[in-house]
Amino acid sequence: MSTFTTLALATASLISFLLYHHRVRKYKLPPGPPRLPIIGNLFNAPKSFEWLTYQAWGHQYNSDVVHFQILGTNFIVVNSAGAADELFDRRSNNFSDRPDILMVQLTGWIRSFGLMQYGDGWRAQRRLFHQYFRASAVPTYHQSSATAVQDLIRNLCRSPDQWMQHVRFMAGSNILRVVYGMELVSAEDPSLDIIEKSVEIFSKITVAGAYLVDYFPMLKHVPAWFPGGRFKREAAEWRPIVNDMFVVPYDQAKESFSSGDYKPSITTEILSEIGQLKRETEQKALEDVAIVTMGSAFAAAYDTTTLTLVNFVLAMLLCPHVQAEAQKKLDETIGSDRPPEIADKSTLPYITAVMYECLRWRPPLPLSLPHRSTADDEYKGFHIPAGSIVIGNAWAILHDPARYPDPEKFLPERFLDAHGALRADVPEPLAAFGYGRRVCPGRHFAYDLVWLAIANVLAAFDIVKPVDVHGRPVEPSGEYTSGTFSFPVPFQAAFRMRGKVAIPA
Ligand code: HEM
Numbered sequence: 001m002s003t004f005t006t007l008a009l010a011t012a013s014l015i016s017f018l019l020y021h022h023r024v025r026k027y028k029l030p031p032g033p034p035r036l037p038i039i040g041n042l043f044n045a046p047k048s049f050e051w052l053t054y055q056a057w058g059h060q061y062n063s064d065v066v067h068f069q070i071l072g073t074n075f076i077v078v079n080s081a082g083a084a085d086e087l088f089d090r091r092s093n094n095f096s097d098r099p100d101i102l103m104v105q106l107t108g109w110i111r112s113f114g115l116m117q118y119g120d121g122w123r124a125q126r127r128l129f130h131q132y133f134r135a136s137a138v139p140t141y142h143q144s145s146a147t148a149v150q151d152l153i154r155n156l157c158r159s160p161d162q163w164m165q166h167v168r169f170m171a172g173s174n175i176l177r178v179v180y181g182m183e184l185v186s187a188e189d190p191s192l193d194i195i196e197k198s199v200e201i202f203s204k205i206t207v208a209g210a211y212l213v214d215y216f217p218m219l220k221h222v223p224a225w226f227p228g229g230r231f232k233r234e235a236a237e238w239r240p241i242v243n244d245m246f247v248v249p250y251d252q253a254k255e256s257f258s259s260g261d262y263k264p265s266i267t268t269e270i271l272s273e274i275g276q277l278k279r280e281t282e283q284k285a286l287e288d289v290a291i292v293t294m295g296s297a298f299a300a301a302y303d304t305t306t307l308t309l310v311n312f313v314l315a316m317l318l319c320p321h322v323q324a325e326a327q328k329k330l331d332e333t334i335g336s337d338r339p340p341e342i343a344d345k346s347t348l349p350y351i352t353a354v355m356y357e358c359l360r361w362r363p364p365l366p367l368s369l370p371h372r373s374t375a376d377d378e379y380k381g382f383h384i385p386a387g388s389i390v391i392g393n394a395w396a397i398l399h400d401p402a403r404y405p406d407p408e409k410f411l412p413e414r415f416l417d418a419h420g421a422l423r424a425d426v427p428e429p430l431a432a433f434g435y436g437r438r439v440c441p442g443r444h445f446a447y448d449l450v451w452l453a454i455a456n457v458l459a460a461f462d463i464v465k466p467v468d469v470h471g472r473p474v475e476p477s478g479e480y481t482s483g484t485f486s487f488p489v490p491f492q493a494a495f496r497m498r499g500k501v502a503i504p505a
Contacts, residue, residue, distance in 0.1 A: 027383035030076060031061035032068045040069035045209070048482035051366040051395035055079060058396060065379055071215040074388040076373075079396040081403065081431065087379060088371065088392060088435030096437040097372040099389045102213050102220065103205040106235035108242040112296040114369070115206070118437075125293040126441065132266045133297070135444045141178045142342050145449045148174035149456045150339075150504040156461065157503050160495040164310065167453075168192070171305040174449060179294050180253040181265030191249055198245040199303045201238045203484045206369060246295035267294055300442055303485050307364040308355075308450050313493050315358055315410045316463040317476055322412060323463060326354055327498070329420075330459045336500045340455035342448050349422045351455045353412035355447070358454075359398075360429035361410050366395035366486050368434040397431040459501045466494040 035041050045068055046053035054077040057066045064080035065087075078084050087095050097118040104110045113125035131137070148170045155166040165187050172192045173184040182191065204210065211231050213219040224232035256262035257271045270290045277283045316323045329350040334340055345352060370389050377384040384390075399407035403426070404414060417423045433440035440446070457463070465473035476491035497503070 027385070028381065029074070030065045030067040030379070030382040030384070031063050032057060032066045035069055039071060042070050045070060045075075049480075050482075051393050054367075054391070054393050055396040055399070058393075063380075063382075065382065065384075067382075070209055073209075073215060074385050076384055076388045076390045078390060078392045080400065081397050081427070083379065084392050084397060084431065084435050087377075087384075087390065088438075091377065092436040094373050094375050094377055095371050095390055095435075097374050098438075099214075099370050099372045101205060101211075102217075103211050103231060103235060106231070107201055107205060107238045108246075109202060109205065111246065111292045112299070113293065114296050114300055115202075118374070124289050125296065128270075128289055128293045129297060129441050132269075133442055133445050138444045138448055139342075141174075141445060142448065144174055144177050145452055146341065148177075148449070149452045152453060153339075153456055153460050154504050156457070156495045157497065161492075163313070163493060163495060164490070167309045167313075168196075168302075168306050170453065171302050171309075171449075175298050175301040175305075176249065177263070177265070178445075179265060179297050180249045180267050181256065181263035182249060182252065183263065194241065194244050194248060195299055195302050197241045199299055199485075201242060202299065203303075206484045245299060246291050249298065250291045250294060266297075270294075297442065300440075301446070304364050304440075304442075305446055305449060307485055307487055308358055308446070309453055310488060311362040311364070312354070312358045312450075312454055312457075313463055314476055314478070314488050314491065315354075315361065316458075317465055317491075317493055318478070319410050320464075322354065322410065323458065326350055326412075326454075326458050327462075327500075330455060331500060334459070339501050339504075340452065340459055342452050344455070345451055348455065349416060349420060350412065351451060351458075352422060353415040355451050355454055356415050356428050357410055357412040358450075359432040360404060360407075361398075362480070362486070362488075363394040363398055363429070363432040364485055365432070365434075366393070367484070368392045368394050368431070369438070369484070371435070371438060392431065392435050394431040394434075398429050403427060457495075460498060460503060461495040462498055464494050464496055466492045 033041055033044050036043070054066065057068075057077070058064060058079035064078070064083040066077045066079065068075050068077075078087060098115055100117065101115075104115050109115050113122045113129070116122045116125070151173065152166055152170040155169065156163055159166075169184070169187040169192070172195060176182040176184060176191055184191065209215070212228070213231050219228055219231075222229045222232070224236065250267060253262070253265060253267040254271060257268045262268055267290065270286070274283050274286050274290075277286065329348060330340060333347050334344060340348070340351075368391075370391050373384055373386055373388045373390055376386045398404065401407055415422055415426050415428070430439075433443045465475065468474055474492050476493075477489050479489040481487045481489065
């Protein structure tokens with residue numbers, strides 16, 4: 001380590017130490033693991049699968065909020081639905097900000113309202129997004145979702161081995177059509193490559209504490225070529241990719257719109273609105289917001305939807321009886337004349353329960369996205385300092401045995417009463433979509449697409465374990481990756497046609 005870096009670390013550590021002692025003397029923080037002076041929990045904070053350690057800390061310290069600290073930054077983990085409701089919902093004024101992550105700024109992801117600080121910029125994008133994705137607006141996209149799901153079924157028939165790629169294509173092609181009016185023909189389309197890379201960057205930079213520079217702001221001044229300057233090299237490489245994600249599909253949609261040869265989409269609707277504005281400044285203001293809001297929708301929909309469906313495939317491999325029950329309900333309710341439609345949702349609560357259970361059993365973002373508190377606060381007598389990074393542990397909330405008995409088991413029936421109707425007293429897994437004013441605004445759209453995909457895949461196929469050359473079933477490992485998005489380690493699945501419904505030509 002260079003003299004400069006050592007000096008920077010020492011100065012920052014001294015400041016954190018002084019601040020730490022000042023606060024600890026004054027307030028009672030929520031319980032948490034023992035901290036060392038200066039560095040706090042730098043060495044005993046988990047580095048992977050954090051949600052499991054945070055949940056265990058909750059049990060160990062018998063508290064639904066726990067605290068740890070790294071080099072002066074306070075982290076508050078919210079481990080129960082009650083605490084999440086109280087802090088993120090009732091006190092949303094204070095708990096709706098996002099942490100200031102340098103890599104989010106340097107890569108340009110900060111332009112998206114998903115990672116932007118709470119304020120007017122965030123509000124403008126969220127408002128525009130809401131206009132097109134609120135519950136009453138999403139039926140407009142049912143036709144597009146139906147087309148995407150039919151493509152999925154057709155592709156699964158043609159090359160079932162590539163099922164994961166087909167699921168990705170379904171999620172990506174649907175959101176690109178809805179947002180930009182683009183019609184993708186293959187999974188090799190460069191737009192999917194852009195989004196794939198951008199979301200990978202998102203996943204790397206949003207893990208709390210992933211970059212040391214967030215604790216030692218002085219490292220900002222380290223040159224890119226210097227040890228400790230890796231973040232600068234990465235940011236320089238990633239920034240153009242993130243920029244392309246916002247700009248390339250938008251520009252394409254704008255070009256088609258100007259030529260008059262376009263498919264109607266959210267972007268073309270906004271472009272006509274822009275065209276009706278009188279002043280150039282107003283036009284520019286709306287366009288600036290539209291570019292980043294649409295890019296955010298495109299990116300936010302892709303991995304989340306894919307991941308929910310990959311978890312569904314895994315659950316079906318592991319629980320054939322659930323699959324058989326779901327297919328029985330589909331056969332009884334719809335028969336074989338036509339594929340399931342979104343309009344069938346109200347008559348197929350079992351499929352809805354399967355979807356809920358996928359999101360509860362394996363929430364795609366087990367720690368949601370981090371929030372930040374803007375003012376000092378108090379919860380159950382514990383002090384929550386202003387500027388704390390507040391982590392809603394969706395995993396712990398959705399695996400709370402008091403709400404969901406036998407939480408590790410995949411049991412859609414938990415959401416159903418004796419007559420097979422959805423129970424009002426078992427909460428739907430909303431924690432999978434985050435909290436308060438930051439709650440996922442794409443959830444209505446996601447619910448429809450995921451539901452339709454589950455219903456159609458189960459109507460058309462049996463999902464089974466493939467067999468190896470010795471005729472033995474290939475078991476999925478059931479292991480997961482760690483990160484903002486937690487994916488199952490790649491596994492094989494076979495899709496056997498049931499012959500019950502016609503496969504789209
Ligand atoms: C099953 C699928 C999905 C899951 C599990 C999911 C989950 C989440 C989570 C956990 C958050 C963070 C909330 C928080 O900070 O408290 C979020 C935010 C967000 N999601 Fe989703 N999401 C899904 C689908 C979608 C879709 C389809 C879209 C777009 C059409 C979308 C758009 C967004 C946006 C724009 C944000 C940022 C909101 C903000 O910071 O104000 N999501 N989502």
